[in-house]
Amino acid sequence: MNGTASPLRVAILISGRGSNMQALIDDCARPGSPARIDLVISNKPDAAGLARAGAAGIPTAVVPHRAVAERAAFEAEISAKLQAAGIQLICLAGFMRILGDEFVDAWRDRMINIHPSLLPAFKGLDTHARALAAGVRFHGCSVHFVRPEMDTGPIIAQAAVPVVATDTPDSLAARVLTAEHCIYPLALRWIAEGRVRVENERAVIDGATAPQQPLINPQP
Numbered sequence: 664m665n666g667t668a669s670p671l672r673v674a675i676l677i678s679g680r681g682s683n684m685q686a687l688i689d690d691c692a693r694p695g696s697p698a699r700i701d702l703v704i705s706n707k708p709d710a711a712g713l714a715r716a717g718a719a720g721i722p723t724a725v726v727p728h729r730a731v732a733e734r735a736a737f738e739a740e741i742s743a744k745l746q747a748a749g750i751q752l753i754c755l756a757g758f759m760r761i762l763g764d765e766f767v768d769a770w771r772d773r774m775i776n777i778h779p780s781l782l783p784a785f786k787g788l789d790t791h792a793r794a795l796a797a798g799v800r801f802h803g804c805s806v807h808f809v810r811p812e813m814d815t816g817p818i819i820a821q822a823a824v825p826v827v828a829t830d831t832p833d834s835l836a837a838r839v840l841t842a843e844h845c846i847y848p849l850a851l852r853w854i855a856e857g858r859v860r861v862e863n864e865r866a867v868i869d870g871a872t873a874p875q876q877p878l879i880n881p882q883p
């Protein structure tokens with residue numbers, strides 16, 4: 664996608680603690696990173712992630728959300744800030760507002776999200792409790808391009824984690840979160856290196872290889 668020597672200019676949209684944002688910031692701080700985090704926007708003024716971004720020296724902005732009827736104004740304000748910063752890619756990282764079709768279409772294939780499940784399973788909220796209730800043996804996380812329908816879009820990377828018999832939603836969430844912090848920076852790096860394209864609504868990664876071993880849980 665990038666294809667030039669200058670780093671891809673990235674904005675991260677958050678609503679909360681910002682641990683995924685931090686993982687992206689840390690990875691982009693490595694020398695020679697193909698991506699640069701130029702802006703962090705929160706819809707909540709008290710989001711803990713804002714302080715973390717500030718501590719990393721990244722410009723931050725707060726765009727308070729409004730009633731659904733005024734969503735267009737909310738999104739116009741975000742768009743103005745993205746445009747002013749010359750942003751080329753948006754990373755949603757725990758951003759808890761639904762974005763309208765017009766905004767999503769304007770950023771088609773230039774906006775990615777991390778979701779705490781192996782999509783297309785467990786779209787929406789409370790994914791860890793729902794995975795436990797369903798009795799699945801593997802759970803995980805997905806990075807995907809954003810489409811208007813919530814938690815859909817071409818999948819760039821997934822990580823599977825085992826579900827353990829003693830898991831609670833919190834213990835499972837913690838295991839998944841560790842995996843999130845691995846795959847989100849990876850996906851961003853691949854995009855910034857120009858290795859990701861969308862073909863027939865599937866993401867294709869140049870030079871990607873898949874693990875060769877099946878994962879079995881419980882172990883035989």
Ligand code: GRF
Nearest residue numbers: 680681682683757777778779
């Ligand atoms: C993560 O679990 C992410 O998958 C989901 O929201 C959570 C955000 O956590 N979309 P954090 O703010 O990145 O710590």
